[in-house]
Amino acid sequence: MDIIGNINMKVLQTFLVVAEEGSFRSAAEKLHRSHSAVSAQIMQIEAQLGVALFERTTRSVKLTSEGAHLRDSTRKAFYEIHLGLRRIREENDAKRGQLSLACSSHMASIHLPPVLTEFVRTYPGIAVTVRELTSKDLYEALRQKEVDFAVGPEDQDEAFDFTTIMVEPLQALVPHHFLDGPRDSITLAELSQLPMLVQTQATAVRRMLDAAMRAKGLDLPTRYQFIQAETIMAMAEAGLGVAVQPATRLAKANLKATVILDITEPTITRSMALITLRNQRLSPAAQNLADKIVDDVRSTTGFVAEGLE
Template sequence: MKSAVNMRHLRAFIAVAREGSFTRAAEHLLLSQSALTVTIRQLEEQLGVSLFNRTTRQVILTADGENFLSSAEEVVDKFDEAIIGVRQSAAQRGGQVSIAVLPSIAIRLLPEIVQGFHDAHPDIRVTLRDDNGRGVHRQVLDRDVDFGVSNMWHPYPELEFTPLTTDRFGLVCRRDDPLAKIDSPLNWTMIDEERLFVMAGDTGVYKALQESDEFTERFQTPAGEVLAMVTLLEMVRAGLGVTVVPQLARPAANEPDLIFRRLSNPVLIRKICLIRRRNEALSPGARRAWDAIRAQVPREVDI
């Protein structure tokens, strides 16, 4: 049978034992004497023993009360220590927030947000840990970070995904490439599979492309795969072919050799989410950072 004894009963018992008086114990606990008397009676009924010998002049512990007192004090002390420890840990973590994030998100979306957040909360330090899609998920799963920002690598049941924004795919090619000179909107049928380089299967970009049946059916054997975005763009810059990337991963606007153009038919997007462990509360600082990112990132990336 589950016991109905709780911390309220134990604190009341300890107060009466220490004060030797229901009146003084009630004052200490900020209770009425009648409420305290009822609480002690409930405790005694649950334990099946009398804890105090009551006289008109004093309240004295019985033998059972003496035996129970040290155990009750130990339970209350450990409970209070646990509460203090949790609060101190939350306060410490509240001043340090770690976020796992895709490199393209870290570069394109977060610098201004992090700077604004620092200005508004100078006591909270934000650390960005850039990684590929698999790595972001793993860091969140392993509790190495407070939360992550990425597209869905795998629908882990331990993780909760909150939609943040969408990121449309486009073509990256050299400025002197024939595709760059086409005035009409570009579509996927214009891309030669033998010239297409893509991100490797261990990346979030590749995972997002694989969600499209049109892509997987048309581009079964691309010219090559690479793991790092910088390597991919260098291969295009060298004239080896073209590539497709989300807008956030596009070359810089002042890039002299490369251009980015959106692709249609079909429009492929990468869905970016905020990622956290399911049913686990964020620290106060992490919650503020989460809310700031969610409020300031546009629902759709536009260029």
Template sequence: MNLKQLEAFICVAEAKSFSAAARKLYLTQPTVSAHISALEKELGARLFARTTKEVELSQEGERLYGNAKKMLQLEKNILRDFTQKEVSGIQKIVVGASTVPGQYILPQILSLFARTYPGNQLELKEADSMEVVRLVQEGEVEIGFTGTSVTDPACVFEPFYADHLVVVTPNIERYRKYEQTGFPLEQFYKERWIVREEGSGTRKETERCLKEMGLDLSRLETVATISNQEAIKKSVGADMGISILSGAAAEDFVRQGILLRFSLGSGEIYRNLYMVWSKNHKPGKAARLFIRFVRELYTGP
């Protein structure tokens, strides 16, 4: 078994086609087929179920796929660490970020870092928090920025920013009366709610806070589930419902007078945003420099 065979296997599995995999790898189709045949012979297993339209992983192929991905990622990590230069040359840093840090916190950080260390190239992949954690776990990104943490001994979660969770409503008369008194918890059951998608750190932390405040989530009326934070703000502004968002995300619409912002409950509620990296796929030299840069730049409010 060798890495070229595993690379061909992964490519066929993801493209669901031997010919498409051959084009992607710049190989002939017989060469790709030979790689797969050699792998199947060595493992004593049929890795693909071939149909008239496409190629699907067999049960044995599914078992191999995850480990094969990890092995190829380890190869990339080794090459990255030994080809990056300590001082000169362009060094690439692959970062994953969920919506709030990716859209409202990281742009300033990335700009400052690029000006301070111009010899680095940054690649940003945006997904929800749970997907970012998966990308970190599998070594597809060196550093993740998420709105929540999970229990995983293979990952390090380091808080880097304290984000204010707020209730946002349209800026109309029936909500302006709460500007002096605050938004009462009992009103939550009378409102229509727009919520983030499953996997969102904002949603996970919001649900945790509401439960701690004694609210019955099953009694809240959800009218829409929307993954795009900008779409949520526009929907709230159009009086479709109200929502709980990151204070950083809501700031521009509040400043423009489109939305009203209220504290969540009787006090200020903050949730941590996290930097996360894997112990199994350790960040390269440039990524470690970026971690130190963020650590020094942000200490929370």
């Protein structure tokens, strides 16, 4: 018997919704079906496969190991089907369609606005969804195929392909009252002696700062922790402590009570990149936007990739 040929796509869709909701009742509400109809479909696919996909209790349902495997495979299969259908529709006209991208808050606020403005003006038929995420969540959204591509910090991960867009240093935003006199730089060791305003470890800047401190045998004083970079900069401007942020973000700030200092011993730089799943083929609409982001940001920041000099 051909098991695969006998499994209905609607049954797989029902299974996936139950797996993601963790509840037959919630899945039934989401699918606008009765609880009994959803239960019957799950029992049908379990009978066809000859395995239990869920561990059922009176309060909840939990995936078995076989169920988790089917969930992951089904999620990928539906993504590929939807992507294939979308590509067929868009193949002859790259000026139509929809796309989604994940972007770090830094890129979204500093570099993306003029790029998106021009892109939407050129391609009014393309609907663009932007998800502003921390680097950790950004990678996960891309890994789960929730977005077409991402723009964020470059990392070492064999699951992704990285196209470097820009490289910039991290700088320190220091209130004047922490300094004895005018200067243009500060060492990492000196920073470790000041009250630091840091972001959560879900952000690339925080992880880079932690790694640099550890490499020098220094402790990072984390008395104050915030989520948004704008909040950290405002706290530094109020005199609460020292903030470390990318140079292009600090260059846009309106500062009076603080000074921007280069960080030395060592300098800390980060690379921002276009990030795609390895060997992924983007839709025509997504490829158009991805190419524009790379070209425009490289042009405005003066970055030249190796081999393009």
